[in-house]
Amino acid sequence: MTGLRLPEADERVLARREEIVADLRAIVPGEGVIATERGMRPYESDALTAYRQLPLVVVLPSTTEQVAAILKYCHANEIRVVPRGSGTSLSGGSLPLQDAVLLGMGKFNRILDVDYANRCAVVQPGVTNLGITRAVEQDGFYYAPDPSSQIACSIGGNVGENSGGVHCLKYGLTTNNVLGVELVLITGEIVRLGGKHLDAGGLDLLSVVIGSEGLLGVVTEVTVRLLKKPDTARALLVGFPTSEDAGDCVARIIGQGIIPAGIEMMDRDAIAAAEAFVNVGYPLDVEALLIVELDGPEAECAHLLGEVEAIARDCRAVTLRVSQSEEERLGFWAGRKAAFPAVGRLSPDYLCMDGTIPRKELPLVLSRMRELSQKYGLRVANVFHAGDGNLHPLILYDANKEGELDAAEAFGADILRLCVEVGGVLTGEHGVGIEKRDLMPEMFNEVDLAQQLRVKCAFDDKGLLNPGKVFPTLHRCAELGRMHVSGGVLPFPDLPRF
Numbered sequence: 417m418t419g420l421r422l423p424e425a426d427e428r429v430l431a432r433r434e435e436i437v438a439d440l441r442a443i444v445p446g447e448g449v450i451a452t453e454r455g456m457r458p459y460e461s462d463a464l465t466a467y468r469q470l471p472l473v474v475v476l477p478s479t480t481e482q483v484a485a486i487l488k489y490c491h492a493n494e495i496r497v498v499p500r501g502s503g504t505s506l507s508g509g510s511l512p513l514q515d516a517v518l519l520g521m522g523k524f525n526r527i528l529d530v531d532y533a534n535r536c537a538v539v540q541p542g543v544t545n546l547g548i549t550r551a552v553e554q555d556g557f558y559y560a561p562d563p564s565s566q567i568a569c570s571i572g573g574n575v576g577e578n579s580g581g582v583h584c585l586k587y588g589l590t591t592n593n594v595l596g597v598e599l600v601l602i603t604g605e606i607v608r609l610g611g612k613h614l615d616a617g618g619l620d621l622l623s624v625v626i627g628s629e630g631l632l633g634v635v636t637e638v639t640v641r642l643l644k645k646p647d648t649a650r651a652l653l654v655g656f657p658t659s660e661d662a663g664d665c666v667a668r669i670i671g672q673g674i675i676p677a678g679i680e681m682m683d684r685d686a687i688a689a690a691e692a693f694v695n696v697g698y699p700l701d702v703e704a705l706l707i708v709e710l711d712g713p714e715a716e717c718a719h720l721l722g723e724v725e726a727i728a729r730d731c732r733a734v735t736l737r738v739s740q741s742e743e744e745r746l747g748f749w750a751g752r753k754a755a756f757p758a759v760g761r762l763s764p765d766y767l768c769m770d771g772t773i774p775r776k777e778l779p780l781v782l783s784r785m786r787e788l789s790q791k792y793g794l795r796v797a798n799v800f801h802a803g804d805g806n807l808h809p810l811i812l813y814d815a816n817k818e819g820e821l822d823a824a825e826a827f828g829a830d831i832l833r834l835c836v837e838v839g840g841v842l843t844g845e846h847g848v849g850i851e852k853r854d855l856m857p858e859m860f861n862e863v864d865l866a867q868q869l870r871v872k873c874a875f876d877d878k879g880l881l882n883p884g885k886v887f888p889t890l891h892r893c894a895e896l897g898r899m900h901v902s903g904g905v906l907p908f909p910d911l912p913r914f
């Protein structure tokens with residue numbers, strides 16, 4: 417491991433490994449416990465592949481009762497636990513720890529109930545995001561949030577990261593599309609938050625859990641909202657001579673009161689990489705490309721297409737195509753959805769950043785990013801959820817070249833600082849994980865962070881769930897309870913900071 421520090425391994429747990437493995441086998445018999453180095457290797461990292469670590473042991477439960485028994489056992493024996501869905505997190509959220517049980521939720525792969533009358537489905541957390549849409553599309557329904565990783569990522573992971581996708585501008589993120597969860601606490605107790613109904617009494621703990629990155633409990637069931645597929649969906653592919661013109665176009669579309677189903681933007685490097693990957697006819701002589709999708713009744717779509725086209729021409733668009741068939745519309749999206757793997761061809765390694773800015777700051781941020789690219793001597797290809805102001809700069813580097821990973825991480829940190837400086841936030845949809853953990857104080861003051869930690873303590877008093885992620889400092893909950901921040905200075909300055 418390089419760079420970021422993780423909590424020190426608990427030597428007492430490491431020393432008891434054989435006994436712990438045997439105890440876990442008693443809870444999950446058969447092939448549900450993987451303890452060999454070879455068997456655990458596939459779990460050593462998530463999609464933040466610069467960081468790898470073998471876990472203490474991998475456990476693959478298949479029932480809620482097994483999850484509850486594992487967590488109760490770990491709580492009683494002070495053993496850390498890292499929940500994992502499909503392991504596609506880009507922020508290191510499911511990175512194992514040497515002394516922690518890696519709790520893989522892949523066997524929770526069933527759709528339990530499809531309820532069109534209540535417009536929802538109840539699914540297990542290991543079901544893939546796309547698997548939900550596949551299960552209902554023959555009846556004209558779908559699940560709206562669509563991360564580019566949707567073929568692989570699990571709905572449990574989407575809940576963990578509050579994931580988004582190209583259609584979240586109009587339809588919202590995971591938090592707007594999940595109605596309820598079943599959650600197993602670290603004590604082994606099982607709670608249900610929300611359900612098929614729209615609102616519940618009491619504190620809105622469902623919102624606290626969505627986006628909590630495996631730090632508060634293990635999700636064993638998810639109730640998702642289903643939407644009726646729109647009658648029509650059509651997309652425009654619009655090329656611009658500068659990124660500023662494209663940014664201006666996005667601001668004017670939204671400013672005019674139009675909320676497209678999605679507005680995505682790619683810069684020259686990303687366009688070239690995507691086109692080489694999928695060959696769908698992206699223009700190669702433009703600096704920025706927008707994909708704007710409109711959906712709804714046919715007449716509304718046709719009207720809005722005309723409005724968007726007029727705005728785009730006014731913003732100096734140099735190429736403009738409107739999809740004439742479903743096949744062509746999907747072709748427009750194919751390049752964007754494959755942009756990350758496509759950029760992988762430009763360079764041996766890349767870091768995918770994820771910050772959000774107010775839309776109007778896009779030109780400024782792009783020009784500052786170009787300066788940073790020169791400063792660090794590293795190329796950056798840009799893919800944005802432009803409508804949401806959510807940036808995904810892909811920093812290209814070669815891990816085999818001395819110092820390039822460090823430079824890429826420093827470059828990425830500067831981009832995220834820039835996002836906060838212009839009034840944005842550290843993450844749009846990929847979560848904090850280990851990747852942005854040490855940047856949290858750029859965005860939150862000590863009081864903010866202490867209050868968030870108190871929420872963590874209310875769920876996980878011993879700090880056993882996914883430690884080392886999200887929060888830049890370690891505090892025992894008892895100490896946190898006595899903690900008073902005075903003059904912006906935290907007490908216990910000698911506590912381990914990792």
Ligand SMILES: Cc1cc2nc3c(=O)[nH]c(=O)nc-3n(C[C@H](O)[C@H](O)[C@H](O)COP(=O)(O)OP(=O)(O)OC[C@H]3O[C@@H](n4cnc5c(N)ncnc54)[C@H](O)[C@@H]3O)c2cc1C
Pocket residue numbers: 462463498499500501502503504505506509510521541562563564565568569570571572573574575576577578579580581582629630631633634635636756757845846882
């Ligand atoms: C090529 C590529 C494209 C991507 N595109 C997008 C995109 O467009 N939008 C987007 O938002 N993300 C995107 N991602 C990031 C990633 O796919 C999402 O964050 C996804 O939600 C992770 O799901 P997962 O099942 O892989 O979860 P994991 O990586 O396994 O885990 C993610 C987090 O959730 C926690 N977790 C997982 N399951 C549970 C559970 N059952 N209970 C409690 N906690 C749990 C983990 O502890 C971890 O903190 C992309 C990733 C890749 C590799």
